[in-house]
Amino acid sequence: MSANPASMPPRREGQFEREPARRVFAAELRECRYQFKDGEDEKSPTFVLLPSGERSNRIFIVGTLTEKTRQGEQNMFYRGRVVDPTGTFFIMAGSYQPEAMQQLAKIEPPQFVAVIGKASIYQKDPASAPLVSVRIESINVVDKETRDLWVLDTAKHTLDRVDAYAKEPTPDILKAKEQYPTIDPSLFRKIAWDALAQIKM
């Protein structure tokens, strides 16, 4: 006889899932060398593969904006440096992100800032070292407590990734092992500890 409709799993068609913003320390993001597209579509999201074995499209960082510069004449854009306890994020906002650019233009360093953006890997020319930079979607001034919360949050997610890496390999972990054969993710455990230790008790 016919199935009881109440027992069928709810159907959700074409529901949009926003890419989560990954938490990653500058010291780990800096090591990224591999980016890929998920799907053939022009609109398919681009991911940067973290060495600890997780794909990231969007990232959320909180740190100190130490410097910002305006560049370009026709195509004006802003560059900035955001420092966390482990290193430096290179952020940028161009005329395609007018809102983010205005937000960044308004902030006078040094300030604690929260940044939501997308990481990508650039290489000026084949001879130079690749650079990971974050194209920002939003930037906002926050307080020190938010920065400290972010360090805890990011340390937790980093440790989760390092633990998962040592256990059951997911396709992304396998890819990370293949792409970053010289990186031992237990390094990021040490980095997380260093970051946590910099927060005053």
Added chain:
Amino acid sequence: MDYSEAANRISRKFASGGETPDVKKIEGKLKRLVDEFNVQPSEAERSVTSELAKEYNLPVPGAGSSAGTAGKGGGTEEKKIAEGVPGDWVTIEGKIVALSNPPSPSIAQNGIIADESGALRFVVWAKANAPKMAEGSWYRIESAVVDEFKGIPNLKIHSGTTIKEIEDDRSLIPTPVPIKDLHTGIGGIRAKFVQEWDASHERMLQSGLLGDETGTIKFVIWKEPGREKLVPGAVYSIFYAQVDEFNGRLSLNLNGATILQEEGEIAVSGGDASVTGAIVHIAPGSGIIKRCPVEGCNRALSRQNYCPVHEIQQGFAYDLRIKGWLDDGEKTHNVLLQREVVEVLTGITLVQAQEIAENNPLGMDEVFLRMRDAVLGRYITCHGREIDNRVLVNKCDVVTFNSSDHTALLNRAGGAPS
């Protein structure tokens, strides 16, 4: 063997459908089947009946009403209403608990029939020539078909169905079920009217959320003479409401339901969704907004004071809200913060926001920008009800630095690799 009795019986079944089959011809067919092909007489009768039904394009009348096979039934069984499954031929006894206006001239009557086991929607086809049934009376309905209409079981009364009124007055006390146990069909609940929503359609009288201790469910009442609005905050016993499913979610249609307002209070399950993360985006339409003043509308107006239903409105009411994304690093949750939550989180009250909007060159945008600067990038915990992947937040806490979390993480990071 005499076939005339069986032939007359078959002919009578079709007479009620307005057809007059040739009795002699039926008799001949029966004779041929039984004598020449050694078919059982009851089977022969069934086979001729269905052949004629096909010919006249009528539903196959069940054998339940025929004197020869009554009781045993050729495919029709006496059942409790709750046992009726689409595809079954059934004989049931039940009370007409609701009648509604037939949506089409080909339908003579439709409504809901119930017994102590449950309730079913029913439809009586005009072609069935059935006697009119009265609301509140009991009937024995023989040889009706249960099928499915819009995903809900439905009892079809056709020309082969016999309807007999049951004289003795039986009592029928329906029992409500917990909201979480509702399934598509007809159901009854005891619930509190917890939230009234904007009517999203002109024909809609009221919609909102009903809740009991086990959960909540959306309801709708369509405009119809005699239908009244429910009172927000009141407790109701609702019986014989239609439970529909759309996009995997259930909702109650209260047209046709029996609704009794009750004394007492229900501790409604407040929606147990709770998410912690960072606010990573504040969507347009956040901040101070204007709402349509038309009674029961309450929609957000555009900048030009335009309501999608009531067009340009001058006497609007201000409100605060924040629509945004809360991200925990693994998943992003769509959150909608209501006015009280926004006031606490941003430190800007509705009165202050209104003052800013009216006295600042940027107007309402200024409120948006100030609220964005106050919350974007902050860690918060939202409590509320999750509906369609969106959390309607009725309480919100700012996350504060917890040194024991800090210590625990230091120990975890410093510990041996697991």
